[in-house]
Amino acid sequence: MSDQLYQERIVALAKAKTRAGKLASPTKSVRRDNPLCGDRVIIDVTLDGQGRITEIAHQVRGCLLCQASTSALASVAVGRDATGIADLRHDAERALGRESGEAREPFAAFVPVRDYKSRQECVLLPFDALKDALS
Amino acid sequence: MSFDVTAVRRQFPILSEIIDGRPIHYLDNGASAQTPLAVIDAVRTYETTSRANVLRGVHRLAERATEAYENARSEVARFLGVQPMEIIFTGGCTAAINLVAYSYGQLLKPGDRILLSELEHHSNIVPWQLLRQRSGIELDTLPVTADGRIDLGALPQRLTNKTRLVSLTHVSNVTGALLDVRAVVEAARAVGAKVMLDGAQRAPHGPLDLPALGIDFYAFAGHKAYGPNGIGVLWGRPELLEAMPPFHGGGSMIGRVTFAESTWAPPPRRFEAGTPPIGPAIGLGAACRWMGALDWSAAHDHEMALVQRLMDGLQEIGGTRLLGPASLQNRYPVVSFMLDGVHPHDVAQTLDGFGVAVRAGHHCAQPLMDRFDLDGTTRASMVPYNDNDDIDALLAGVRHAARTLR
Ligand SMILES: Cc1ncc(COP(=O)(O)O)c(C=O)c1O
Numbered sequence: 001m002s003d004q005l006y007q008e009r010i011v012a013l014a015k016a017k018t019r020a021g022k023l024a025s026p027t028k029s030v031r032r033d034n035p036l037c038g039d040r041v042i043i044d045v046t047l048d049g050q051g052r053i054t055e056i057a058h059q060v061r062g063c064l065l066c067q068a069s070t071s072a073l074a075s076v077a078v079g080r081d082a083t084g085i086a087d088l089r090h091d092a093e094r095a096l097g098r099e100s101g102e103a104r105e106p107f108a109a110f111v112p113v114r115d116y117k118s119r120q121e122c123v124l125l126p127f128d129a130l131k132d133a134l135s
Numbered sequence: 136m137s138f139d140v141t142a143v144r145r146q147f148p149i150l151s152e153i154i155d156g157r158p159i160h161y162l163d164n165g166a167s168a169q170t171p172l173a174v175i176d177a178v179r180t181y182e183t184t185s186r187a188n189v190l191r192g193v194h195r196l197a198e199r200a201t202e203a204y205e206n207a208r209s210e211v212a213r214f215l216g217v218q219p220m221e222i223i224f225t226g227g228c229t230a231a232i233n234l235v236a237y238s239y240g241q242l243l244k245p246g247d248r249i250l251l252s253e254l255e256h257h258s259n260i261v262p263w264q265l266l267r268q269r270s271g272i273e274l275d276t277l278p279v280t281a282d283g284r285i286d287l288g289a290l291p292q293r294l295t296n297k298t299r300l301v302s303l304t305h306v307s308n309v310t311g312a313l314l315d316v317r318a319v320v321e322a323a324r325a326v327g328a329k330v331m332l333d334g335a336q337r338a339p340h341g342p343l344d345l346p347a348l349g350i351d352f353y354a355f356a357g358h359k360a361y362g363p364n365g366i367g368v369l370w371g372r373p374e375l376l377e378a379m380p381p382f383h384g385g386g387s388m389i390g391r392v393t394f395a396e397s398t399w400a401p402p403p404r405r406f407e408a409g410t411p412p413i414g415p416a417i418g419l420g421a422a423c424r425w426m427g428a429l430d431w432s433a434a435h436d437h438e439m440a441l442v443q444r445l446m447d448g449l450q451e452i453g454g455t456r457l458l459g460p461a462s463l464q465n466r467y468p469v470v471s472f473m474l475d476g477v478h479p480h481d482v483a484q485t486l487d488g489f490g491v492a493v494r495a496g497h498h499c500a501q502p503l504m505d506r507f508d509l510d511g512t513t514r515a516s517m518v519p520y521n522d523n524d525d526i527d528a529l530l531a532g533v534r535h536a537a538r539t540l541r
Contacts, residue, residue, distance in 0.1 A: 038497050063478040
């Protein structure tokens, strides 16, 4: 049943909307769309001289999974550079069962999406957007 | 007599399938309908007793195959109220529209205009954009009213003496609105424009009388009309088809081929290059025969009673909104709705947990979503085999989503 997918933790992450909004003067602002389902993520970041994220904000027009993973990503992104963010993506991929190993928090929350292959791109969309912002 | 939905359901083997201990509540008919035994049997009979290529052999299997294929053309023609030689088998509804955009499009000149609407499926938008790139025609669009109908009040203003074709959906795949064809034809005729209808969502709801509609082209897809995949239909007025150059080149569509030049076969062959989808065409013929045998007056009442039950049920759930006409007049059983605060994909995923299949998203109608500033809708689309249990399961799922996801 879909309650197995929409577990409390995922719903809570989505509702938390951690760092939702815009930055006044971002170093970079990128938008990513999923053409299949229409999910859309806009991520603003400011970076320090070493390419580390100092501030992050996001606007999501998408499903609960996309909102939850964007919120989760934003909650742990500050202080990381491109390599650090790629590291976090491995956690998400592990949670989704696409890579072996245990997913660290907060991404362990997405383990239930393992059985819903058509929804996994919803979880990964903000990672694609943030990667663009850092490249 | 009331409509015997149980008798109809019995003819669709898939409806007795159980998945994860639950029956299937199939309300995604607008994307693809299920297929009755009559169609499955017709395809099986072709594959097991008559399989061969058509038109090319003198042996008996080839003759059987050709006869079955041409009988299917006649069944489709009867379903549309037209002559068999005016029926072109295509790969689908999209393929039929592309055929017109290419072949009829060859007859157009830079500056000629084609009128569409804001609620078209992408398959009745993009082929015309490709034609615009190829040949410098211009596109105009009719706006959409607040209740999801094409706004025909804008016709006088959007039709010009340069308009050559008006191409509109007969029934919207998002809002269920039925087009007032008479008004469109009258206005188009006045400026000398042809009219094409995208009948993808209308054909699954019973036989048509195309000559009475006064239109010039009609397209629909087999798989949405209880037939197989990979088959669609284009009907065109014979004098128009006769004037149109081929779309694809190959076998079967020629008169005579030399390296200096080739001549074209008359329609419909001219537009059926290569080996056609023979089994699917035979299946579609059977689907048209099956539809022809149903009492559509009772079936339509049944479908619209389901729409009413669904709309009433949704209204009782706080925070739902309808995208489409609220009245049952001039409407078909496609119902799009939004649940405030819950994304359509999450609604659809929740419904799947209740055994309910619906479609969520932009429904290949992004300009319409933009018009209403929506990410998408959840869409239930009904046909005669749907019943009250299907609607009640859907409503239970929406209630659950409303409770748990916002
Ligand atoms: C109104 C409308 N037109 C065209 C199509 C395209 O049909 P097909 O994809 O079968 O070619 C569809 C199907 O989604 C539709 O709903």
